[in-house]
Amino acid sequence: MINDNNSTTKLESDQIKGLRNDIESPCNEKKIPLWLVLLDNIPTLILFVLGAILVYQVSTIGAVIFVVYSLFSFVFFWARICPFCHHYNTLACPCGYGAISAKLFKKRQDKSFKKVFKQNIEVVFPNWFVPFAIAIYLLTTRYTNQILILTIAFSLIGFIIIPLISRLVGCKNCEIKEDCPWMKVNIQNKDQSIHSGEAI
Numbered sequence: 001m002i003n004d005n006n007s008t009t010k011l012e013s014d015q016i017k018g019l020r021n022d023i024e025s026p027c028n029e030k031k032i033p034l035w036l037v038l039l040d041n042i043p044t045l046i047l048f049v050l051g052a053i054l055v056y057q058v059s060t061i062g063a064v065i066f067v068v069y070s071l072f073s074f075v076f077f078w079a080r081i082c083p084f085c086h087h088y089n090t091l092a093c094p095c096g097y098g099a100i101s102a103k104l105f106k107k108r109q110d111k112s113f114k115k116v117f118k119q120n121i122e123v124v125f126p127n128w129f130v131p132f133a134i135a136i137y138l139l140t141t142r143y144t145n146q147i148l149i150l151t152i153a154f155s156l157i158g159f160i161i162i163p164l165i166s167r168l169v170g171c172k173n174c175e176i177k178e179d180c181p182w183m184k185v186n187i188q189n190k191d192q193s194i195h196s197g198e199a200i
């Protein structure tokens with residue numbers, strides 16, 4: 001009984017949070033420009049193409065599975081994360097997924113955005129780490145200049161350019177960045193640097 005009450009209270013609290021966020025969020029009035037949507041998506045698409053080429057070096061079937069998984073991870077993200085977000089069904093989403101998600105999946109408010117983001121974000125990690133692990137394997141077992149260039153391009157886009165675009169452009173002015181675990185880490189680091197007197 002005690003557990004039931006606790007879970008009901010937690011569920012209600014998450015729903016209240018979701019409703020409050022919706023009311024307070026001005027996202028419905030904001031429209032992200034097309035160039036920003038493209039800036040968010042083109043590097044990701046290039047990353048997946050480079051990732052597929054790297055996987056292809058060891059297995060054709062592996063490359064096909066990688067492409068299918070990448071597509072699946074996009075759809076999973078639209079299904080399991082975006083429906084809880086303030087940007088769902090608005091043009092305020094920096095990458096445009098909020099509008100796509102609304103066409104395919106229903107809005108959800110039974111959990112907080114922060115919670116579902118943390119629970120489901122790992123679905124995209126293999127898109128980065130599988131090709132990178134294969135690149136390291138190829139560099140150590142059958143090095144060629146072509147593999148080196150592919151690895152450098154993949155790493156630059158995946159580990160430097162995409163995170164920089166998110167932090168400096170895409171997510172920089174987002175109204176919900178304090179709710180987003182990805183941006184919250186950066187905000188906390190910044191606060192800690194200010195308190196410890198470090199230059200930023």
Ligand code: SF4
Pocket residue numbers: 081082085086087088093094095096097098099
């Ligand atoms: S901001 Fe992120 S979670 Fe929210 S709708 Fe856009 S892609 Fe989905």
